[in-house]
Amino acid sequence: MIGGQHFKVAIIGGGPAGIGVAVGLAKRGIGPVVLIERRAEVGGTPMGYRKKPGGVPTFVEWTRGRVVFGEELAGRMAKRLAKTDTTIRLSAQVTQIDPAEKRLTLLGPEGVCDVTADAVVLAAGAREQTPAEKGWLAGARTARVGFTRHITGWLDCHGLLPARKPVVVGSDLIAYSAAAKLRAAGSDEPVMIDRRRSPSAGLFERLFFRRWTRPDWSGDVTAAGIKGDRSAAGVQSSDGQDWPGDGVIICGELVPNTELALLGGLAVELPSRQLQLARGQALSEPGWFAAGNVLGGFHGAQWCYFNGRQVARRVAKFLK
Amino acid sequence: MTQFGTWQPKIRGKLFYNWPQGACEEALRFTSAGQLGGEPYDVAIVGAGVVGCGLAYRLSQYDLRVLLVDRLHDVGEGTSKANSALIHSGYDAKPGSLESKLLHEAEADWPGLAARLKIPLDPIGGIMMAVTDEQERQLEAAEKNAHANRATDVRILSAAEIRECEPNASPDVRGGLLVPGESLVDPFMASIAYAEIALANGVDILLGADIAGVELGQPPGAPLHHLVTADGHRLPAHRIVNAAGLGSRRLADGYGGGAFDINPRRGQFLLFDKSARPLVQHILLPVPTAHTKGVLVAPTIFGNLLAGPTAEDLPLDDPAATHTTVEGIRRVVEGGSRLVDGLARQPVIATYAGARCACSQGSYVIRHNDGAPGIVTITGVRSTGLTASISLARHLIDGMQKELGLELSPDSAALDSRPESAWPGWWRRPFENGATDARADHGCAVCFCEVISRGEIRDALDSPLKPRTMDALKRRTRALTGRCQGFDCLVPLAEIVSGHTGIGIAQLTKNGPGSELVAPGQAEVTA
Numbered sequence: 092m093i094g095g096q097h098f099k100v101a102i103i104g105g106g107p108a109g110i111g112v113a114v115g116l117a118k119r120g121i122g123p124v125v126l127i128e129r130r131a132e133v134g135g136t137p138m139g140y141r142k143k144p145g146g147v148p149t150f151v152e153w154t155r156g157r158v159v160f161g162e163e164l165a166g167r168m169a170k171r172l173a174k175t176d177t178t179i180r181l182s183a184q185v186t187q188i189d190p191a192e193k194r195l196t197l198l199g200p201e202g203v204c205d206v207t208a209d210a211v212v213l214a215a216g217a218r219e220q221t222p223a224e225k226g227w228l229a230g231a232r233t234a235r236v237g238f239t240r241h242i243t244g245w246l247d248c249h250g251l252l253p254a255r256k257p258v259v260v261g262s263d264l265i266a267y268s269a270a271a272k273l274r275a276a277g278s279d280e281p282v283m284i285d286r287r288r289s290p291s292a293g294l295f296e297r298l299f300f301r302r303w304t305r306p307d308w309s310g311d312v313t314a315a316g317i318k319g320d321r322s323a324a325g326v327q328s329s330d331g332q333d334w335p336g337d338g339v340i341i342c343g344e345l346v347p348n349t350e351l352a353l354l355g356g357l358a359v360e361l362p363s364r365q366l367q368l369a370r371g372q373a374l375s376e377p378g379w380f381a382a383g384n385v386l387g388g389f390h391g392a393q394w395c396y397f398n399g400r401q402v403a404r405r406v407a408k409f410l411k
Numbered sequence: 412m413t414q415f416g417t418w419q420p421k422i423r424g425k426l427f428y429n430w431p432q433g434a435c436e437e438a439l440r441f442t443s444a445g446q447l448g449g450e451p452y453d454v455a456i457v458g459a460g461v462v463g464c465g466l467a468y469r470l471s472q473y474d475l476r477v478l479l480v481d482r483l484h485d486v487g488e489g490t491s492k493a494n495s496a497l498i499h500s501g502y503d504a505k506p507g508s509l510e511s512k513l514l515h516e517a518e519a520d521w522p523g524l525a526a527r528l529k530i531p532l533d534p535i536g537g538i539m540m541a542v543t544d545e546q547e548r549q550l551e552a553a554e555k556n557a558h559a560n561r562a563t564d565v566r567i568l569s570a571a572e573i574r575e576c577e578p579n580a581s582p583d584v585r586g587g588l589l590v591p592g593e594s595l596v597d598p599f600m601a602s603i604a605y606a607e608i609a610l611a612n613g614v615d616i617l618l619g620a621d622i623a624g625v626e627l628g629q630p631p632g633a634p635l636h637h638l639v640t641a642d643g644h645r646l647p648a649h650r651i652v653n654a655a656g657l658g659s660r661r662l663a664d665g666y667g668g669g670a671f672d673i674n675p676r677r678g679q680f681l682l683f684d685k686s687a688r689p690l691v692q693h694i695l696l697p698v699p700t701a702h703t704k705g706v707l708v709a710p711t712i713f714g715n716l717l718a719g720p721t722a723e724d725l726p727l728d729d730p731a732a733t734h735t736t737v738e739g740i741r742r743v744v745e746g747g748s749r750l751v752d753g754l755a756r757q758p759v760i761a762t763y764a765g766a767r768c769a770c771s772q773g774s775y776v777i778r779h780n781d782g783a784p785g786i787v788t789i790t791g792v793r794s795t796g797l798t799a800s801i802s803l804a805r806h807l808i809d810g811m812q813k814e815l816g817l818e819l820s821p822d823s824a825a826l827d828s829r830p831e832s833a834w835p836g837w838w839r840r841p842f843e844n845g846a847t848d849a850r851a852d853h854g855c856a857v858c859f860c861e862v863i864s865r866g867e868i869r870d871a872l873d874s875p876l877k878p879r880t881m882d883a884l885k886r887r888t889r890a891l892t893g894r895c896q897g898f899d900c901l902v903p904l905a906e907i908v909s910g911h912t913g914i915g916i917a918q919l920t921k922n923g924p925g926s927e928l929v930a931p932g933q934a935e936v937t938a
Contacts, residue, residue: 129859182854184856198842198856200855203843219898221760223761229734229740232733234920235929238898244903245928245929248902249916252930316737321921321923321924321925321926322921329738362757
């Protein structure tokens with residue numbers, strides 16, 4: 092039990108950004124530090140991208156001039172974390188925060204407890220936008236309407252192909268990586284649709300994924316509905332365009348996981364859920380910082396890790 | 412000490428899924444009518460929505476052989492699952508109507524019923540808000556109507572009084588009507604609690620069995636009818652209650668029931684995140700028009716904020732009856748924004764659509780000995796059905812005594828309540844409420860948005876109705892219902908279900924056959 096314990100710094104989230112913060116703080120000799128991760132392992136989203144022969148290497152590490160799988164990348168970060176003195180709480184979820192007191196309420200295998208800290212870093216990552224949040228995609232609520240996260244779950248962890256004729260909704264880097272993963276695993280060439288006129292992924296990113304997929308692109312979709320009775324049967328636009336399929340994958344357009352900040356009373360913009368940031372990625376209450384994809388937008392694992400390292404510097408400055 | 416685990420009563424009824432090769436254990440699979448025992452049923456109820464489940468619960472208090480059958484793979488899965496999650500006081504019903512009578516009776520029942528059956532209920536009250544001069548002029552008539560419905564606590568509020576208790580009310584508010592009798596409720600738990608008690612008391616429940624026809628018995632005397640399922644099983648019963656909701660017309664055609672016309676009236680809803688909950692203190696209702704009750708804005712018992720519904724009449728059997736549309740949701744936001752300032756800025760979680768059973772012959776159409784002796788038709792139960800389910804069950808049983816010769820002798824061993832451990836986990840929060848016998852899996856969150864633990868998922872899987880689909884689990888535990896809409900928890904949840912029940916992950920479904928979570932027909936390669 093760590094109930095009632097006080098830490099110099101508490102880090103919420105054990106993905107690349109949270110690990111970056113912990114490693115950065117350790118380098119500066121700041122402690123004790125607690126890192127709280129709600130899943131059973133650290134490493135975050137890239138951990139789900141398993142290394143498989145013939146698989147698509149996403150979470151590219153460009154700095155060393157070669158590409159690696161997310162699992163390897165996150166694994167390396169986790170190793171760096173293990174060398175520090177950071178207290179790591181796994182399967183523990185922060186359920187509530189008190190910004191002024193810098194108090195966190197945790198639910199974990201040992202029960203509910205509170206911890207306090209002199210500074211807190213929110214490194215809770217992001218999730219993919221839901222159809223309701225998009226606003227332009229309605230229709231049936233059926234099985235096999237999923238997210239990119241589910242593809243990694245079904246495919247990489249269970250060897251199951253979620254859809255044979257996928258319709259990918261979205262066109263950013265994540266959408267292309269989803270299309271590539273499905274195609275490499277044996278699906279038909281995915282259909283890709285978006286509200287945008289042209290794909291939001293850059294040309295260079297699209298070229299990278301051409302080795303696996305050349306999705307059948309349709310842009311400028313203003314309003315559409317998911318078709319199907321019990322399972323998704325594709326998407327149909329309000330002007331009658333029809334994209335049949337046996338699964339719909341909702342990809343990308345990340346939404347930051349800012350609900351703790353929002354429900355705890357830190358400044359969050361609505362309806363975008365973006366944190367209101369001051370200089371140095373500080374939040375609206377002194378001693379609170381944010382790192383990684385919780386800042387909004389989409390950044391790779393490597394960027395998040397180094398962003399975490401930078402935030403560690405800011406936190407150190409604040410603690411002085 | 413906080414109790415973990417779930418209610419495990421002695422179960423006297425049989426539970427089967429008519430689901431060959433389906434995602435349930437062998438012991439739960441229905442393969443022949445013989446599994447239900449040869450004896451004909453005294454009453455067979457077709458339709459396990461809130462009406463059918465409520466009736467089964469009431470009938471289970473007597474010494475009778477009762478069958479509850481539904482084509483879907485959980486109870487309360489049709490019209491009963493998508494509504495505004497409110498208990499209505501019936502203040503706006505037509506005075507003197509059966510609906511008015513049933514709602515008035517039910518209003519008195521609900522607090523005690525919810526406490527006995529462990530159905531989360533929050534009596535926060537409602538305010539009907541007039542936002543135009545014309546609407547303001549209608550308030551007096553609405554108040555008079557409410558008093559005629561014996562809702563004597565209903566009274567007119569001034570604009571200032573409304574602003575006092577609802578600071579975020581639209582600046583256009585002219586006045587309103589306070590309706591203290593309106594409550595928030597967990598709409599799913601009503602059907603589930605009714606059915607669990609009925610099952611424990613000996614009611615047989617058969618899910619996933621589409622009743623394709625009725626073989627009528629021959630008079631004289633009380634004829635023995637047979638329900639015939641789409642795959643040919645024959646289920647004998649002396650009395651049949653058609654509570655099949657939007658399926659009631661097709662079933663009635665099978666026994667030559669009298670004329671009635673039903674169609675789905677689609678209601679689209681928009682669910683906002685928990686951060687929006689403090690925006691309103693009451694259930695905010697618009698002044699109804701001749702066509703519709705309009706878009707209301709209400710908290711949910713789960714701590715969200717809800718706006719809706721639309722009212723769109725669609726043809727019977729139109730699959731779009733439960734689809735949302737971009738246009739429909741836009742109208743919900745517009746309608747809700749007329750009552751609450753700043754609603755459009757709130758972060759949304761999900762949209763959904765429900766289909767009410769609209770009947771041209773009026774609401775609560777009940778026919779005894781319809782088409783043949785021993786058959787009861789109940790149809791046209793609209794949005795008030797959840798509230799009225801308990802009084803309607805009594806009313807139906809009275810009718811069956813008088814018109815169908817049903818004889819009742821109380822079953823002294825019958826349960827009429829569920830114990831504390833039957834409260835859903837999200838409501839009783841076993842871990843947070845000072846558990847001293849902490850079980851680790853109740854502290855491990857699986858659904859991060861709603862903070863639902865692995866232990867709660869297992870408890871739900873072990874509960875009396877043995878839910879085996881993702882939607883059935885969702886309605887019991889709240890997993891998958893949060894702001895991420897399953898982004899984080901769908902796959903881990905499937906792993907828990909598979910691990911606990913032994914069902915392969917590739918076989919798991921959202922809501923029965925045809926809704927497999929991954930494309931069907933692949934060999935599972937489990938790493």
